[in-house]
Every structure is written in structure tokens, then in C-alpha cells.
Amino acid sequence: MADIDFSGRSVLVVGGSSGIGNGIARSFLQRGATVHVWGTRPSAADYASEPGSDLAGLHYACVDASDAAAVAAAGHELEQLDVLVLCQGTVIYRRGEFEMAGFEKVVSVNLNSMMACALRFQPQLARAKGSLILISSTAAYRTTLGNPAYNASKAALLGLTRSLAHAWIGDGIRVNGVAPGLVDTKLTKVTMDNPDRREWAMSMIPAKRVGTPEDIAGAVLFLASPLAGYVIGQTIVVDGGAAL
Numbered sequence: 001m002a003d004i005d006f007s008g009r010s011v012l013v014v015g016g017s018s019g020i021g022n023g024i025a026r027s028f029l030q031r032g033a034t035v036h037v038w039g040t041r042p043s044a045a046d047y048a049s050e051p052g053s054d055l056a057g058l059h060y061a062c063v064d065a066s067d068a069a070a071v072a073a074a075g076h077e078l079e080q081l082d083v084l085v086l087c088q089g090t091v092i093y094r095r096g097e098f099e100m101a102g103f104e105k106v107v108s109v110n111l112n113s114m115m116a117c118a119l120r121f122q123p124q125l126a127r128a129k130g131s132l133i134l135i136s137s138t139a140a141y142r143t144t145l146g147n148p149a150y151n152a153s154k155a156a157l158l159g160l161t162r163s164l165a166h167a168w169i170g171d172g173i174r175v176n177g178v179a180p181g182l183v184d185t186k187l188t189k190v191t192m193d194n195p196d197r198r199e200w201a202m203s204m205i206p207a208k209r210v211g212t213p214e215d216i217a218g219a220v221l222f223l224a225s226p227l228a229g230y231v232i233g234q235t236i237v238v239d240g241g242a243a244l
């Protein structure tokens with residue numbers, strides 16, 4: 001028997017084509033939901049050989065979430081939407097976020113696109129008395145030395161989560177967030193593929209392992225479920241104790 005059952009529910013994971021979002025999408029699928037995912041490549045086949053991208057059984061669409069007009073025009077197949085998970089994210093290394101073009105690109109994907117997607121599906125979520133979950137990062141709570149845009153956008157998501165939660169609970173929409181610690185995905189290759197960086201990162205994690213997409217999915221499933229019916233506007237840290 002499934003621990004939490006989402007049969008008959010419709011879920012969209014923006015950024016569900018890869019990594020953490022893909023793990024979240026598959027966790028909803030395993031529990032009976034119809035699951036839609038958005039990513040940036042033209043078709044699902046373009047992820048066929050990509051580690052961390054298993055699109056079997058998921059309904060894929062290519063939508064650039066940082067393009068507000070594209071978001072507004074997308075998703076017409078989603079008349080019923082019970083759960084919206086916003087997991088899209090990007091980062092630029094080699095000091096690219098210290099240039100305005102790089103800074104704006106990261107803020108556009110990590111922050112502005114979250115608002116565009118939330119607004120796009122607010123009517124559907126209100127009809128369903130549904131749940132909206134924003135994926136932030138433990139980077140929201142500390143500095144990320146080379147990545148000011150990543151840092152600022154993830155910190156801003158804590159505020160956006162609180163504001164939307166307060167604004168929309170009257171419509172029956174519960175808004176919450178999850179802040180993952182380190183998870184091995186294409187976003188964190190710079191850390192995971194460098195033995196020194198990896199060892200340093202691991203030394204900060206009391207659980208003595210990096211997180212998995214399924215670890216993060218566990219908190220998302222909880223927040224989307226009736227078990228969290230009275231949890232409003234919170235961001236849950238899921239980091240193996242690293243924040244301690």
C-alpha cells in the first residue's frame with residue numbers, strides 16, 4: 001500500500017525533466033497521480049540518454065519558464081491541477097553572476113519564473129483547493145561565495161512562499177516550500193566531480209551522505225498531502241543536518 005495516495009490527482013512539476021524535480025515527479029507517479037513535467041529541451045526523447053532524467057510515464061512539455069508570455073500561453077491541458085511544484089533552477093559559475101546579464105538570467109529562472117508559473121495556475125489550484133510548493137535551497141540561509149544571484153534568488157523564495165501563502169490561503173491554496181541541501185544532480189556537478197570540493201561539502205553533513213531526489217520528494221509529498229493541512233507558508237529544510 002502506498003504511504004500517501006495521490007490517485008486521481010493531477011500534478012505539474014516545473015523542472016521535472018531532471019534531477020530533484022524528476023525524483024519528485026516520479027514519487028507522485030508511484031503514488032497514483034497523473035504527472036506533467038516541464039523542461040527546456042524540445043521533446044522527451046531529448047532526455048533519453050541523460051542520467052537523472054527518467055520521463056517514462058510522465059507527460060512532458062517544453063516551456064521556458066523564464067518567459068512569462070510562454071508560461072501564460074502554456075498548460076491548457078491542465079484544467080484540473082491539484083499540486084504545482086516549482087523546481088526549476090539554474091546557476092552560473094566562473095563569476096558569471098557578477099555580470100548583470102548573468103545575474104538577471106539566474107534571477108529570471110530562479111525567482112521571476114516562479115511567480116509567472118504560480119500566477120498561471122492560481123485559478124486551477126483555487127478550484128482544486130490545491131497545493132503549491134516552491135523549491136528554494138539551503139543557500140537561502142547562508143552566503144554562496146561565487147553565486148550572488150543564486151543566493152539572492154533562493155533567499156527571495158522564502159519571502160515569496162510566505163507572501164503567496166498568506167495571499168492565497170483564503171482561496172484554499174496551501175503554499176509552502178522545501179529548501180534542499182546538497183543533492184547530486186547536473187546543477188551540482190562542479191562540486192560533485194571535484195574530489196576536494198566534494199569532501200569539503202560532505203564534511204559539513206552530519207548524515208554523512210549527500211541527499212537524493214527521493215529525500216527531497218519525501219518532504220514535498222508530505223506538504224502536498226492532507227497530513228500537512230495546517231502547514232502554511234513554511235519552507236522545510238531537508239539537508240541531512242548540514243544547517244546544524
Ligand SMILES: NC(=O)c1ccc[n+]([C@@H]2O[C@H](COP(=O)([O-])OP(=O)(O)OC[C@H]3O[C@@H](n4cnc5c(N)ncnc54)[C@H](OP(=O)(O)O)[C@@H]3O)[C@@H](O)[C@H]2O)c1
Pocket residue numbers: 014015016017018019020021038039040041052063064065066087088089090109135136137138139179180181182183184185186187188
Ligand atoms: N542539487 C542541489 O544540491 C540543490 C540544492 C538546493 C536546491 N536545489 C534546487 O533544486 C532545483 C532542481 O535542481 P537540480 O539540482 O535538480 O538541477 P537540474 O538537474 O539541473 O534540474 C533543474 C531543472 O530546472 C529546469 N529548468 C532550468 N531552467 C529552466 C527554464 N528556463 N524553464 C523551465 N525549466 C527550466 C531544468 O530543465 P532541463 O532538464 O531542460 O535542463 C531541470 O528540469 C533547483 O531549483 C535548484 O536550485 C538543488
